[in-house]
Amino acid sequence: MSLPSAQPSSWRFEAIGTSWEIVTAAPLGADRRAAVSALIERFDAEWSRFRADSVVSGLAAGGGRVPAPADAPAMLDAFRALSAATGGAVNPLVGGSLERLGYDPAYTLAAGAPVAAPADWTSLLTWDDGILSLAASAVIDVGALGKGRLVDLVLDLVHADGAGDVVIDAGGDLAVRGAPQRVGLEHPFDPSRAIGVWEVTDAALCASAVNRRAWGDGLHHVLDARTGVPVRTIAATWAVAADAMTADAIATALFFDGGPRLAHDGGVEWVRMTTDGAVQWSPGCRADLFVRAASVES
Template sequence: MPKHLHLLALLAAILLAACRPAEAPLLERRFIALGTIVDITLFGVDAEQADPVLAAVERDFHRLHHDWHAWEDSRLTAINTALQQGGQAPVPADLMAVLERARALNRSSDGLFEPAIGGLMALWGFHSNDLPDRVPDAAAIEAWLAGRPRMTDLELQDGRARTDNPRLQLDLGAFAKGVAVDRAIAALRAAGIDNAIVNAGGDLRAIGARERPWRIGIRHPRAPGVLASIETRGDESIFTSGDYERYFEAEGTRYHHIIDPRSGYPARGTASLTVIHTEAATADAAAPALFVAGDAWPRTAADMGINRVMRVRADGTVEMTPAMAGRIRFETETEPAVMLRELP
């Protein structure tokens, strides 16, 4: 090609590239709150619009971390102390709404999502920034079970919490991230941001898209990397509970932090359980509840209004609802054995 024609072609290519609309940049913010890394990703907005609401969301996460901490000084620990000493405590309006929501989810899960389990979590040593290294004495667990507290023991009325069970100690750890994520999404939408992901330690809610659906990876519970991926549709929360998140080993047995309130011991038979739901708070409560339910998880899922579930059993077999099977793409070289389970 003559030199001048080559230059003309190059110039035309540059002009075409300049005229082609550029993909809007992603804006990201990362911070630590509620004991995990929080990542917020926005698409299609500029920093001037995003910065004020991102700063407000981060402040809200930190406030909730301080107010709801289960073992460091917080509003929640003050309420727990008052309940233990006198049977009642004043509750701020925002926390009252959260406790009422937690109690409703406790009912729909038939007590498998149990925020009144704080005393048992402390007994196991999970109320610490360091992992425990020993199994509690069996007699201590039996004593806790003998007076087992339940959310149904908690009365919420006129801005006060009351109980006749001094063992009742609230722990919002299986619920707090979901509430905070929902609040963050509401704040982003109020600021006119419609395409975003709020990811708290791998549990997230995604709205909109980035010219293509957000693709979310589901961690493999027994190997490095991703077991499967899901493309989000519109507004969805994806939450996973796994026995690999906080655990210790003693005499060759893994003891994780997902405690079955019926037995007082870590739930067995499940390695990880993933749910999809619109609300992050509901998904956050449902994932551990279905994990604890074990083989009976379809009944609990139906009761909680969850129709997209993937359970990885301890033996590696994957169980899914038909609705979830239509959304999952396995990312492993060899697909696991899969069993479809209908909800009742």
């Protein structure tokens, strides 16, 4: 990532299990930093399945009804669209499937037999009239788009006064306001290489790859919710959209059939690499790729 010019200020910290960097034209004051920290803590306390005290952990054991967190409608409505577009491959109740493979709150990384997420998740999980309701024991996991949502919230808080250039980088999921940023697209099989560079202006770029959060014998965090088995055909995805939640959601959808169509319908540009090394991209994609001999995915 290249940084805004004119002596930018960088604030680095760890949160929600990843490294953050917030780059601004002028240093953030103590009050604004405290507000960012409180926002991230609130979101984590609501949606982290790795915290015993979170809202979703409280629902996991036997279901129940709680006041819906503020972000529930936006995120779960987006999950509904993702699920429909991918034929059920993306599902917010996939947390139990991840835990069965060892990606659990204790990080046991001891895999059991795969288990599919509940296919009728829209019947079990509802978010109407300010109430978040889970009708049976299940584990909510918003990883398909939750970090993007949080990046958007942090950006809105940091950029509330509209002043200056801002870059929010949460473990490689970025939101940019102001000066264009050139972002390298990390090769999923060799982190020292890039498959291209993408210039991002007043937009967000989110990525997902099977080499991140990987363990055991070919296990990783991107599961097909219909089977509970990690995906095997796509290695990495990148998406650029107006907001980070949309970019994050499309980056997830691109691991499955239906992802490119959903991106097209939403006007989202994308790139993805298959596990055999082929690179595909959306028509009109403005990324500067180093592999232009590859076929174009429509």
